[in-house]
Amino acid sequence: MTAFQSLSRAMLFGYLRDKSALFFSILFPLMFLVLFGGVFTGSGVSKSQVVQVGAVPVLDRAAGELGDVLEIKKSNDLAAAQDEVKKGDSVAVVTQQGDALRLYFSAADQVRAATVQGVFRQIVTQANSVGVPQKYTLATQQAEDDSLEVIQYVTPGLLSWAIAMGAAFGAAATLVTWREKRILRRLRLAPVGTGSIVGARVLVSVVIALIQMAIFLSVASLPFFGLQLADAWWMAIPLIIAGTLTFMAIGMVAGGLAKSAEAAAGISNLIVLPMAFLSGSFIPLDSAPGWLQTLSNVFPLKHLNQGMVDVMVRGQGALTALPELGIVLAFGLVIGLIAVKIFRWDSI
Amino acid sequence: MGSTIIVNDLRKHYGQVHAVDGVSFSVEEGEFFGILGPNGAGKTTTLEIVEGLRQADSGTVEVLGERPWPRNHKLLTRIGVQLQATSFFERLTAREQIRTFASLYGTAPKKADEMLATVGLEDKADTPAEKLSGGQAQRLSIACALVHDPDIVFLDEPSAALDPQARRNLWDLLRRLNEGGRTVVLTTHYMDEAESLCDRVAIMDQGRILESGPPAALVRGLDAVTRISLETGTISVAKAAELASPDDVIDDDGVSLTIATRTPAVVLTALAERRLLTGLQVRGATLEDVFLNLTGREYRA
Numbered sequence: 001m002t003a004f005q006s007l008s009r010a011m012l013f014g015y016l017r018d019k020s021a022l023f024f025s026i027l028f029p030l031m032f033l034v035l036f037g038g039v040f041t042g043s044g045v046s047k048s049q050v051v052q053v054g055a056v057p058v059l060d061r062a063a064g065e066l067g068d069v070l071e072i073k074k075s076n077d078l079a080a081a082q083d084e085v086k087k088g089d090s091v092a093v094v095t096q097q098g099d100a101l102r103l104y105f106s107a108a109d110q111v112r113a114a115t116v117q118g119v120f121r122q123i124v125t126q127a128n129s130v131g132v133p134q135k136y137t138l139a140t141q142q143a144e145d146d147s148l149e150v151i152q153y154v155t156p157g158l159l160s161w162a163i164a165m166g167a168a169f170g171a172a173a174t175l176v177t178w179r180e181k182r183i184l185r186r187l188r189l190a191p192v193g194t195g196s197i198v199g200a201r202v203l204v205s206v207v208i209a210l211i212q213m214a215i216f217l218s219v220a221s222l223p224f225f226g227l228q229l230a231d232a233w234w235m236a237i238p239l240i241i242a243g244t245l246t247f248m249a250i251g252m253v254a255g256g257l258a259k260s261a262e263a264a265a266g267i268s269n270l271i272v273l274p275m276a277f278l279s280g281s282f283i284p285l286d287s288a289p290g291w292l293q294t295l296s297n298v299f300p301l302k303h304l305n306q307g308m309v310d311v312m313v314r315g316q317g318a319l320t321a322l323p324e325l326g327i328v329l330a331f332g333l334v335i336g337l338i339a340v341k342i343f344r345w346d347s348i
Numbered sequence: 349m350g351s352t353i354i355v356n357d358l359r360k361h362y363g364q365v366h367a368v369d370g371v372s373f374s375v376e377e378g379e380f381f382g383i384l385g386p387n388g389a390g391k392t393t394t395l396e397i398v399e400g401l402r403q404a405d406s407g408t409v410e411v412l413g414e415r416p417w418p419r420n421h422k423l424l425t426r427i428g429v430q431l432q433a434t435s436f437f438e439r440l441t442a443r444e445q446i447r448t449f450a451s452l453y454g455t456a457p458k459k460a461d462e463m464l465a466t467v468g469l470e471d472k473a474d475t476p477a478e479k480l481s482g483g484q485a486q487r488l489s490i491a492c493a494l495v496h497d498p499d500i501v502f503l504d505e506p507s508a509a510l511d512p513q514a515r516r517n518l519w520d521l522l523r524r525l526n527e528g529g530r531t532v533v534l535t536t537h538y539m540d541e542a543e544s545l546c547d548r549v550a551i552m553d554q555g556r557i558l559e560s561g562p563p564a565a566l567v568r569g570l571d572a573v574t575r576i577s578l579e580t581g582t583i584s585v586a587k588a589a590e591l592a593s594p595d596d597v598i599d600d601d602g603v604s605l606t607i608a609t610r611t612p613a614v615v616l617t618a619l620a621e622r623r624l625l626t627g628l629q630v631r632g633a634t635l636e637d638v639f640l641n642l643t644g645r646e647y648r649a
């Protein structure tokens with residue numbers, strides 16, 4: 001075995017045998033996934049409930065036949081009804097102004113969305129066939145504009161966070177404990193280059209990140225959670241590798257500054273956790289104030305997040321994530337240079 | 349034959365502390381060299397400068413014709429180092445530790461396993477390094493230093509934390525290494541260890557080398573007394589004074605009566621003629637006396 005291979009092996013074993021590292025990088029983020037994804041999406045509608053806002057005479061006429069497909073709920077507050085649709089409590093909202101029917105539907109559940117649109121198209125066609133000059137029109141609009149169902153949003157966000165945290169903690173903790181336990185000093189006396197040591201750590205971190213990804217996606221894709229991956233989801237792999245590098249560099253900086261492993265964990269937490277909130281890993285930034293959305297651009301996690309959401313669930317092409325990939329890597333390069341500057345072999 | 353290690357006027361200070369204060373020595377190829385001194389004497393600092401782990405403030409070091417600082421790859425494969433504080437990879441077993449170290453030097457795993465057996469740790473091979481006892485960890489650390497067959501071995505207090513049996517085994521191992529032609533440099537607190545192992549010792553205190561040379565020569569060069577002790581009551585202090593020379597010192601602490609003499613033969617003959625040998629003990633000068641003589645202080649290892 002080469003020095004690089006045996007160091008990688010030593011680090012991987014050290015990681016796999018560390019129960020708390022396993023917990024924090026894999027189980028802990030999964031608990032969040034279960035919490036967000038499971039609790040908030042569990043409230044599905046059984047029958048397709050449609051909210052009718054104001055008078056919709058066309059619907060009243062067809063009510064008899066619709067009873068077993070749609071459940072009509074009446075309301076006068078359009079905004080509240082739209083909110084209900086966004087949350088997934090109802091499938092659609094319908095309004096009628098003169099001859100124009102407007103249907104706001106949720107794309108969260110694509111089957112229901114298609115059904116409800118089909119049903120309404122049929123209703124309008126039938127109504128038109130009675131009065132000879134076609135007069136009713138149907139306009140459909142997605143209620144969430146471009147926001148996504150909880151699991152769709154939560155999975156890439158939490159995965160980015162988990163990877164950021166795992167990489168930063170891993171790098172910081174290894175660096176500090178290896179320095180404190182003088183293993184770095186000892187390695188300095190062995191014929192290994194800094195490149196092999198850092199390279200081994202990078203390899204191990206990337207492997208861990210890909211394992212995190214595999215576990216995350218398998219769990220989120222269980223029918224209970226129902227994650228639907230878009231075609232270009234594989235583009236998340238280079239994004240994750242880039243994110244791992246960048247957050248390792250952050251962890252190396254934290255490890256370079258910290259005097260103890262606890263301090264290193266604390267510093268990386270202090271950096272990654274607020275960043276996760278401000279970058280929209282937990283809660284979408286769509287409804288955040290404009291200044292916050294602007295501010296979020298200074299965080300690499302925001303770009304990682306953005307790229308992951310785009311390719312994994314928004315169904316955008318692989319190439320659209322390239323700018324984000326570049327930005328994440330650029331962050332990594334700059335922070336990495338800082339990390340190299342403050343690298344110390346030992347505390348003496 | 350050339351010197352393997354040449355150290356010239358080495359200095360290193362930490363704040364006000366002159367940890368190493370003008371140290372010069374050289375070690376020949378194949379020699380067993382010891383640095384002896386109390387806590388804080390500057391042994392570790394000196395050794396780590398020679399190994400290339402610390403940078404000296406001034407002075408020069410040459411090891412196998414190379415300068416160890418900054419990190420010199422040409423030296424790394426040829427030296428083996430056991431640091432004073434043991435250092436292991438986290439959560440790896442003893443076997444994994446030594447195999448990892450071996451592979452860093454391109455040494456086969458089989459060789460690593462043999463080394464583990466040599467230091468008597470086969471039955472601990474699957475124990476995580478964190479769970480080894482102090483002495484076992486020390487032995488593993490020594491094994492890791494030796495696994496790649498280095499030309500020069502540096503050991504910083506290798507027998508610390510070892511029980512008497514393990515200490516003897518270590519001595520045997522180190523003697524075998526040295527007989528195989530390797531240069532060994534060790535630091536120790538133990539006078540007996542230095543006397544028993546080293547071809548030459550340097551006695552260090554407060555950052556300086558006070559004296560160096562073969563242990564026997566140092567002891568012999570010392571104008572030291574021999575202590576002859578008898579069980580108290582065997583002979584009275586007055587009687588003892590009669591048969592000793594005028595400048596001998598006689599002391600009775602209630603357990604034993606001790607005659608410190610420069611003419612042990614005369615005193616011993618006189619005692620034997622009178623058949624006054626109950627509890628007789630004769631102790632010649634040791635490195636301890638050399639230290640006492642050099643510093644005026646008792647050796648406090």
Ligand SMILES: Nc1ncnc2c1ncn2[C@@H]1O[C@H](COP(=O)(O)OP(=O)(O)OP(=O)(O)O)[C@@H](O)[C@H]1O
Nearest residue numbers: 348362365367385386387388389390391392393394
């Ligand atoms: N990194 C350091 N920072 C500050 N002071 C140091 C450092 N290393 C050593 N010293 C000081 O230098 C002096 C010599 O220390 P050194 O470790 O060389 O002693 P030693 O002879 O190896 O002692 P021991 O027998 O206890 O191992 C001590 O007074 C110590 O406090």
Ligand SMILES: [Mg+2]
Nearest residue numbers: 391392393432
């Ligand atoms: Mg020391």
